[in-house]
Amino acid sequence: MKSFSAPLLTIVSCALLSSALPAQKRNIFATDTANDMEDVISNGAPCKDVAVIFARGTFDSGNMGVWVGPQFQAALQSQINSLAFQGVDASAYPATLQSYLAEGGSNSGAQSLADTVTSYVGACPNSNVVISGWSQGALVAHKGLALLSSDIQAKVVGLATWGDPNQLFDNSAVPAGIAFNTQCIGGTTLDPLCSVLSQDFVFPTTLDDITGPFKQLPGLASGAAETTAAATLVLEFPGQLLASSSAFFAALTDKSKLQRLLLTPEHFTYGNNGLTTDSANFVAGLPAVAGK
Helix, strand or coil: CCCCCCCCCHHHHHHHHHCCCCCCCCCCCCCCCCEHHHHHHCCCCCCCCCCCEECCCCCCCCCCCCHHHHHHHHHCCCCCCCCCECCCCCCCCCHHHHHHHCCCCCHEEEHHHHHHHHHHHHHHCCEEEEEEECCCHHHHHHHHHHHHHHHHCEEEEEEECCCHHHHHCCCCHHHHHCCEECCCCCCHHHHHHHCCCCCCCCCCCCHHHHHHHHHHHHHHHCHHHHHHHHHHHHHHHHHHHHCHHHHHHHHHHHHHHHHHHCHHHHCCCCCCCCCCHHHHHHHHHCCCCCCC
């Protein structure tokens, strides 16, 4: 593999900015936030039989984003009558590239997830909890689950993830007794962040290998929210890359970590390819959830 030179971050930033869509004011989409569990905890809303907390991926807006969270929420709502859906607090979990690369998933996000679950179970001891996450959010889900006390963890009946890079970081085991469903795009256009790569997989060696795939993302977006998010991501990516330069270069120059950087457009399609519906079917079919 060719070596990458020190000015790469500057070059990547300029190239991405020059190819970005026209600048737009960052939108807070009506569909990017869900606070059902917080409404119970803080506002005295009625308990629900099933509570699902979701950790969004890097770059995503609100507390559940637009790429996977709303689609998963809608699929669950079509099957579960008594449902509380919650995104991980965005103030504790800003979902930056830095926390993904340097922490292996935001530590503060994981703690916030664990705190929300603990508080909800305290208010609703008869509810069943499902933890979920996409991309960096999958790492936050694994880490948050591990932070729960044994009593609270006993209330967690399932873990659902998409594009889960757990194997590239701590490779945390799912506790016994918790059903686990993970979705990863395979085939010829696989998602490298969650796939086991073949020996002949071609790693990036040029600038185009790194920046090229992002040009496809706006074309894969579905609806106004995703289209705006795609444009925003392309514009904000260079700045986040610069902010995480130390961790980025550590991964870039170590082939054992290089796979962590292989963010492709396919990674953003879990909400539009039926896999969130498959995950909702998994949740709705859990013995503790079925019929709720």
